[in-house]
Amino acid sequence: MRRFVILGHKAAISPEFNLSDLPGSAGRLDVLCRAIGAAFLLSHDLRRDVEVTLLLQDRVQIRLLGKQLRHLNPDERSTAALLKHALEKLGEEEVRSTPGIFIAQRSLPSILDRLWQLQAHSVILHEQGIPIDSFSIPSNPAFFLSDHSDFSADDEKTLSRLPRVSLGSQGLHTSQCITILHYLLDRRDQDESEDLVLCHKVWAETQAKLIQGLLADFHIPSNLVTQVPPSVLPMAINGLAEVQIKVCLRDLARAKEIIADYFQEEPLSESIPE
Numbered sequence: 001m002r003r004f005v006i007l008g009h010k011a012a013i014s015p016e017f018n019l020s021d022l023p024g025s026a027g028r029l030d031v032l033c034r035a036i037g038a039a040f041l042l043s044h045d046l047r048r049d050v051e052v053t054l055l056l057q058d059r060v061q062i063r064l065l066g067k068q069l070r071h072l073n074p075d076e077r078s079t080a081a082l083l084k085h086a087l088e089k090l091g092e093e094e095v096r097s098t099p100g101i102f103i104a105q106r107s108l109p110s111i112l113d114r115l116w117q118l119q120a121h122s123v124i125l126h127e128q129g130i131p132i133d134s135f136s137i138p139s140n141p142a143f144f145l146s147d148h149s150d151f152s153a154d155d156e157k158t159l160s161r162l163p164r165v166s167l168g169s170q171g172l173h174t175s176q177c178i179t180i181l182h183y184l185l186d187r188r189d190q191d192e193s194e195d196l197v198l199c200h201k202v203w204a205e206t207q208a209k210l211i212q213g214l215l216a217d218f219h220i221p222s223n224l225v226t227q228v229p230p231s232v233l234p235m236a237i238n239g240l241a242e243v244q245i246k247v248c249l250r251d252l253a254r255a256k257e258i259i260a261d262y263f264q265e266e267p268l269s270e271s272i273p274e
């Protein structure tokens with residue numbers, strides 16, 4: 001499950017706002033509606049394995065659950081209408097306003113507590129966090145993002161123990177961050193489900209390691225696979241053994257180019273060195 005928690009500092013907590021004035025009377029509810037769209041909407045489909053939790057003014061929680069969600073359309077106005085309808089049902093206990101949308105009075109510590117109980121791994125998205133490329137996104141992640149403004153001092157205090165991750169030095173919109181996170185996680189899921197493919201063969205482990213390092217310089221991960229069963233031929237002919245360099249399918253063409261450029265030879269050359 002991918003979770004996104006979005007803190008709406010000024011967003012309306014009563015339903016008396018004008019659907020034609022989301023940035024104004026609704027306190028930038030347009031930002032939250034765009035974030036909801038980015039979290040759930042695919043072209044002609046919905047992501048079902050997603051939960052979005054909106055926290056409005058640190059008092060009202062609206063939870064949207066992809067598995068049960070109905071009536072979510074790409075336009076912000078109809079999303080805001082779903083939130084308005086939820087706010088009409090607000091009480092202390094959590095209630096369902098429409099399929100997949102639940103509302104309750106909650107605060108940031110209670111959201112953190114629920115995520116902890118669900119064994120979700122909470123992470124803050126922040127321009128000044130550690131670069132996402134140096135961070136291993138945990139399984140079952142819960143990403144905390146702010147709305148159009150920065151996290152408040154109270155938010156910072158409550159979230160101070162969580163890792164902070166950056167998507168670069170440019171300040172992005174909340175919805176853009178969500179799209180990037182989906183892209184990275186989709187890519188990771190795809191890599192994990194696909195077998196690696198053969199990119200190059202060499203006849204010495206040292207050469208294979210050199211190529212592996214070369215690919216790593218270009219951020220291409222690879223695996224080295226030796227085809228010689230050690231029990232039969234411990235180190236093959238003259239101390240040489242065939243080593244296959246395998247990469248993800250999406251990296252194959254680029255990896256072959258890099259190897260060919262480096263050695264200035266055909267990448268799948270299988271010749272045994274003299």
Ligand SMILES: C[S@@+](CC[C@H](N)C(=O)[O-])C[C@H]1O[C@@H](n2cnc3c(N)ncnc32)[C@H](O)[C@@H]1O
Pocket residue numbers: 124125126127128144145146147148149150151165166167168169170171172173174177
């Ligand atoms: C529009 S930004 C917040 C406002 C912005 N800091 C400002 O006042 O200029 C919305 C949220 O998206 C996330 N965000 C924006 N840019 C980011 C980046 N480069 N890396 C990680 N998160 C980012 C943060 O959670 C941020 O609070």
